Amino acid sequence: MSKEPDILRPALLSDRFNTLSYDRESHEVIVLDRRVYPFETRYERYGTVEGVARSIEEMVVQGGPPLAYVAGLGLALAAQSCRGQHVAEQRGCVEEAAKRLVRTRPTADDLHWLMEHALVAGLEAIELDEDAFEAILGYVEGEIARGNEVSRACGRHAASLLESGDKVLTHCFAGAALNYMLFYAREQGKEIELIASETRPYLQGARLTASQAVEMNIPVTVITDGMAAHLMSEGNVTKYVTAADRIALDGSICNKVGTFEHAIAARYHNIPFYVLGYDGPDPATPTGKDIPIEERNSREVLFQGGQRIAVEGAQARYPAFDVTPPGLVSRIITERGIFEPGEMAAYFDA
Template identity: 35%
Template sequence: MSTPSAIIWSNNQLQLLDQRVLPTRCEYRQYDDPFAVADAIRAMVVRGAPAIGITAAYGILLAAQKLTTSPTSADAWQNALRPARDALANSRPTAVNLFWALERCDQVIAEHGNGDALIPALTKLAVHIHAEDIEINQRIGDFGASLIPADSIVYTHCNAGALATGGYGTALGVIRSAHRDGKIRGVFAGETRPWLQGARLTSWELMQDDIPVTLAIEGAAAHLMREHKPSWVIVGADRVAANGDAANKIGTYNLAIIAKHHGVKVMVAAPTSTFDALLDGPQIPIEQRPADEITHSFGQRVAPENVLTNNPAFDVTPAQLIDAIVTEYGIIHQPDRAKVIAHLNSNKRK
């Protein structure tokens, strides 16, 4: 795989590939401050639920490294790190991996916060979460690829690839594995407004790996499904609810409705760290993004002054429209509450 790493930890500094300037420029930004990391998540320098979780773990590590004196108890560490933790937690509220990673950091602080072992333990955790995510993605990819028929065209939305994860990808991991197995004839990538992740990131990422991709405007989805009959719509998720509903980039719900009409199956590819067993779909918080993302295009105003805007970053696709949720542990066919909870309970992550 030739896609550059979105996240690099080196010499006690975090480097993030600035995804706002791809594909025309490939630039890394360096961070040694957790509040700057929170700003980078909010500003979408780094994006994608798994990548946000990994970045948050490194952010807590940076916060611990910046303290001039080491607290001597777990409670003191937690108090000292709370401002940075709060900033990271508030950066992108829909992505549940963010909170999952912060909770794992909390556990390490509780276990190692009474001596000099905390920073090495946080380093080990962050590096482990990063490496673990790549392995998880590959397993998701192989399980998902088993569902793809030979000679398939598939449709994907937003970017759920190596750039959105520790590497390899969730939805694009499925596509990568299926392409490796000789099953993929072509991929349609929806442009994904307003940030154009499909145009700028997914099409570029697939081209790096010589996977045949065709970029399409979002309004063409119904036409393309009728004319080209893809076997699957394959997407990632920022949160999968206990009842099987899935929050993903805005426009996913539209695609699922269109797919249902045309007999195209819908697959959500997501690690179990993206699941939220405490909420149902309607309870998932939906991030509202700034108005200028839709009133302007690359700095140029395209809408009238003072027009009212509604710019949700995500929507929630009901479980009834999802044919399969693929995790690192296998496949949940026709997901519902009982199947999701059973899947999570039988595959509890250590």
């Protein structure tokens, strides 16, 4: 008797509405705590702009688009808190909130782009004596829905580059597009194995990437961050796929620190490196040298699960991202199609 086929469905983190929302009754921003997921499915609630900002800084929410959406919901929360005030007071309230939220993470361009447009929506509503809260929230929720569609399209294009039997290395958690890439590859009958580097110090690969693969019945193997080159030398990696927190117009990509060194190893072993570029490059970033790299608190390297893992007196550094030059990138995959790194400017005409 033949086995019934698995029911194919994208995993939980594929739909951003599963992980973040605005509660109109309590006026709180609700965020899935990715620091503890999947071992605990815990949603945190924030009723102040400062609380929302700290949720971004303290890694409750992770990933370029999700943290941008949470910041946008935080701006809606600010607009709600100053409803009914004079025009100047409302304007000052949302402008100050926007400044605080934008300061949370300097590297990811999604945050800055979305906050700029959400702020414009709110200020225009204030000038027209309309409800800034509804204007901002409507805009942000529309962007979340659009982002979900972008993820599906990006993942569908990425699946076309995979072949049955591929062993795909990934670093950190490449987000919803990675889930859709795996989903569409399986739907097309391709047998794919995933290799997830653990991604110190927050272990997004070991927790988030691995959990999504398990949820979709995709075979997944977790490795430490230093093992990738060895696996490549054995022939146990056939593709390397990550996301990007920012893409420059020259095709440089910025992603979780460690992406660059895996790209060097992939090039040495003639393994293609594909980047899930979602909705394309940042038009305000000409080259990789123009991308600011966030330097996070060194305690995040020195401590794991509240326990110090390095000897007292030792110091640490934590640049959260690195930049991979375009010469090491094979293709950049967006919702509009697949691009050579050196042709990213063509994205805007696609």
